[in-house]
Amino acid sequence: MKPFCRRLAIMLLVLGSSPLLAQQQIDVEDFDLSDYKGKVVYLDFWASWCTPCRASFPFMAEITGIHGDELAIVAVNVDEKPADALDFLKDYEVPFDVVFDHAGQLATEYKVPGMPTSYLFDRDGTPIGSHVGFRKKDMDAIREWIADAVSK
Amino acid sequence: MITQRIINMKSPTRLPGASRALITVAALTLLSGCSSLGVKPWERGTLAKPEMALDSQPVVSALDDHIYFSKEASSGGRSFGGGGCGCN
Numbered sequence: 001m002k003p004f005c006r007r008l009a010i011m012l013l014v015l016g017s018s019p020l021l022a023q024q025q026i027d028v029e030d031f032d033l034s035d036y037k038g039k040v041v042y043l044d045f046w047a048s049w050c051t052p053c054r055a056s057f058p059f060m061a062e063i064t065g066i067h068g069d070e071l072a073i074v075a076v077n078v079d080e081k082p083a084d085a086l087d088f089l090k091d092y093e094v095p096f097d098v099v100f101d102h103a104g105q106l107a108t109e110y111k112v113p114g115m116p117t118s119y120l121f122d123r124d125g126t127p128i129g130s131h132v133g134f135r136k137k138d139m140d141a142i143r144e145w146i147a148d149a150v151s152k
Numbered sequence: 153m154i155t156q157r158i159i160n161m162k163s164p165t166r167l168p169g170a171s172r173a174l175i176t177v178a179a180l181t182l183l184s185g186c187s188s189l190g191v192k193p194w195e196r197g198t199l200a201k202p203e204m205a206l207d208s209q210p211v212v213s214a215l216d217d218h219i220y221f222s223k224e225a226s227s228g229g230r231s232f233g234g235g236g237c238g239c240n
Contacts, residue, residue, distance in 0.1 A: 047197060080195075107194040115196070
């Protein structure tokens with residue numbers, strides 16, 4: 001029993017220190033927007049093959065740092081192969097939740113018009129709006145958009 | 153007699169009801185056949201792979217274009233932005 005406990009402790013330590021597991025990873029079946037009630041939610045659909053999504057990850061990490069507990073960023077991955085998503089996540093600091101939607105179930109539900117697309121919800125879960133694509137020139141507008149929702 | 157013949161020639165030949173129905177069904181099937189071919193924005197992972205690009209080696213094709221331009225004194229014809237005026 002003792003060696004088993006020690007092995008378990010080492011495993012937890014290794015897993016816990018991995019940046020990949022610093023945030024919650026949720027399967028689409030377990031995802032419920034109402035779990036984030038009381039927080040402004042920024043729901044972002046991304047994929048490993050989507051180039052603008054690479055630019056959006058450092059941005060989302062920065063926004064998380066600014067608003068802390070007031071804002072929940074949920075990044076929904078729509079890669080068909082889970083390994084592609086995990087490889088992508090290794091390259092970035094991900095201090096927010098990631099939902100895996102490999103079959104595109106949630107994407108179909110939201111009728112995602114392009115990649116990436118982000119949706120903003122107020123503290124009650126009511127949609128405020130959406131934003132398609134991610135360009136550097138959009139960053140300030142998105143920052144303001146989120147700050148405005150958080151301040152309400 | 154001649155008048156009778158002309159009348160016979162002008163009268164349209166009507167297809168039987170079953171054939172008309174069959175042609176209508178076939179036409180509808182063919183016309184709507186391509187209506188659901190769209191790949192959804194989140195399903196473009198395979199299409200986004202470099203090997204799926206129309207021009208997977210842009211450097212090589214740029215070189216080919218340059219050689220073609222030098223040899224033929226004309227350009228364009230294959231994904232080229234110029235108007236063939238030779239002013240590139």
